[in-house]
Amino acid sequence: MxxxxxxxxxxxxxxxxxxxxxxxxxxxxxxxxxxxxxxNAKQLVNNHKKTNVIQFDVFNDNQRQLEIKNCDLVISMLxxxxxxxxAKDCITLKKHMVTASYISKEMQALxxxxxxxxxxxxxEIGLDPGLxxxxxxxxxxxxxxxxGKMLLFxxxxxxxxxxxxxxxxxNYKFTWNPRNVVLAGQGGAAMFxxxxxxxxxPYHKLFRRTEFLKIENNRYEAYANRDSLKYRSVYxxxxxxxxxxxxxxxxxxxxxWNIFVQLGMTDDSYTIEDSENxxxxxFVNLFLAYSPSDSVELKLRSYLKIDQDDIMWEKxxxxxxxxxxxxxxxxxxxxxxxxxxxxxxxxxxxxDDKDMIVMQHLFGYELNNNKKQIESSLVVKGENQxxxxxxxxxxxxVAIAALKILKGEIKTPGVQLPILKEVYEPIxxxxxxxxxxFKEREVPYLGYNxxxxxG
Numbered sequence: 001m002x003x004x005x006x007x008x009x010x011x012x013x014x015x016x017x018x019x020x021x022x023x024x025x026x027x028x029x030x031x032x033x034x035x036x037x038x039x040n041a042k043q044l045v046n047n048h049k050k051t052n053v054i055q056f057d058v059f060n061d062n063q064r065q066l067e068i069k070n071c072d073l074v075i076s077m078l079x080x081x082x083x084x085x086x087a088k089d090c091i092t093l094k095k096h097m098v099t100a101s102y103i104s105k106e107m108q109a110l111x112x113x114x115x116x117x118x119x120x121x122x123x124e125i126g127l128d129p130g131l132x133x134x135x136x137x138x139x140x141x142x143x144x145x146x147x148g149k150m151l152l153f154x155x156x157x158x159x160x161x162x163x164x165x166x167x168x169x170x171n172y173k174f175t176w177n178p179r180n181v182v183l184a185g186q187g188g189a190a191m192f193x194x195x196x197x198x199x200x201x202p203y204h205k206l207f208r209r210t211e212f213l214k215i216e217n218n219r220y221e222a223y224a225n226r227d228s229l230k231y232r233s234v235y236x237x238x239x240x241x242x243x244x245x246x247x248x249x250x251x252x253x254x255x256x257w258n259i260f261v262q263l264g265m266t267d268d269s270y271t272i273e274d275s276e277n278x279x280x281x282x283f284v285n286l287f288l289a290y291s292p293s294d295s296v297e298l299k300l301r302s303y304l305k306i307d308q309d310d311i312m313w314e315k316x317x318x319x320x321x322x323x324x325x326x327x328x329x330x331x332x333x334x335x336x337x338x339x340x341x342x343x344x345x346x347x348x349x350x351x352d353d354k355d356m357i358v359m360q361h362l363f364g365y366e367l368n369n370n371k372k373q374i375e376s377s378l379v380v381k382g383e384n385q386x387x388x389x390x391x392x393x394x395x396x397x398v399a400i401a402a403l404k405i406l407k408g409e410i411k412t413p414g415v416q417l418p419i420l421k422e423v424y425e426p427i428x429x430x431x432x433x434x435x436x437x438f439k440e441r442e443v444p445y446l447g448y449n450x451x452x453x454x455g
Contacts, residue, residue: 006033008077009041016395024050098402100126111415120405124417126394128157134424152364156222158248165353169315171250173347175355182340192228192244207258222246256315263287268336275333281324355382357389371445376438
């Protein structure tokens with residue numbers, strides 16, 4: 001019997017748990033699923049005989065160590081900041097570990113100990129990071145094996161609402177953590193390299209400098225991620241002239257979102273007095289000049305130079321931003337927290353809504369003195385509110401990697417991400433059985449030009 005401890009049974013765990021339960025009999029698996037709130041986990045396992053659902057507190061040292069001791073592998077679906085205590089116990093108790101989160105400095109510091117104990121600590125094996133690494137390395141390795149020289153790598157990913165559920169003017173609903181959406185792009189300038197020249201986009205300009213993409217005959221835009229150069233060395237692309245990573249949205253989203261940035265509504269660095277008694281209209285008025293004779297609407301349009309018949313104005317009105325009766329009801333809240341509350345009123349997925357994941361890579365390279373370009377695209381739609389596209393693309397790679405580690409098919413020890421062929425090749429192949437298929441095609445070489453519509 002192979003025992004797997006899954007810590008965290010949130011929205012991204014549904015497909016992960018289903019995959020392992022479907023394999024439980026043939027692979028002789030037993031799952032212990034721990035969460036502070038066990039109701040969701042109970043619904044997901046439906047009294048399956050190969051499961052034990054427990055109330056689990058990751059900060060309870062005795063419980064955490066006991067459960068890890070009794071398993072063969074730990075899957076942590078907790079927020080990234082909570083992984084480290086689990087990881088330390090896995091070192092001490094000699095257990096493999098899998099997470100979908102970015103490798104933190106604290107996690108990386110455990111690399112030598114993991115190797116010494118012959119343990120696989122697989123991280124960044126979800127969607128982004130995860131599927132992006134694996135699908136990118138598959139093509140990059142292929143280009144290298146054919147003696148090609150990489151000239152350009154661009155990578156884009158977005159969690160969106162499926163077309164049939166796209167019912168608002170923003171063409172957007174929350175399919176992942178709303179707080180991350182509100183705070184996106186903060187913490188420093190976006191950095192990338194274009195034709196061997198470093199480029200920086202400050203936060204206040206980020207949403208007005210977008211790329212345009214065409215994926216499966218649909219047009220999208222993308223704004224730059226904060227650090228596009230983080231994986232140059234990891235991917236073996238230290239000398240590449242152009243490297244850019246971005247977040248995908250429907251066209252028009254970024255221009256409208258920029259309104260909130262310019263007003264200061266995405267700021268999370270201070271709290272607002274008496275915020276719980278404030279109306280949505282009061283909140284908007286906080287960021288506008290004092291003028292008792294002018295309405296909030298007039299002041300906002302004048303400040304941001306928005307015409308009354310501009311679609312940008314209609315998007316703001318749709319959010320009910322100027323409603324004097326709707327209350328914030330959040331005590332000592334930051335502007336970002338209040339904005340999140342307002343957006344959740346309008347952008348929360350309804351019970352019959354479906355989400356969608358869109359990803360695209362562009363690989364420019366030189367071969368035999370000819371410049372070529374490969375486009376690799378992925379579109380995945382969710383089934384329902386339980387088995388979402390997000391849960392599928394995050395959870396399935398995690399589950400497949402965990403099983404392959406237990407079976408000894410992934411065996412290189414250490415703290416790592418899925419860039420080795422022994423990892424990405426079989427996982428990508430198996431994911432095709434679940435409709436997660438990257439479509440690759442050769443396209444004319446464009447180089448870097450944000451004015452082109454890629455695709």
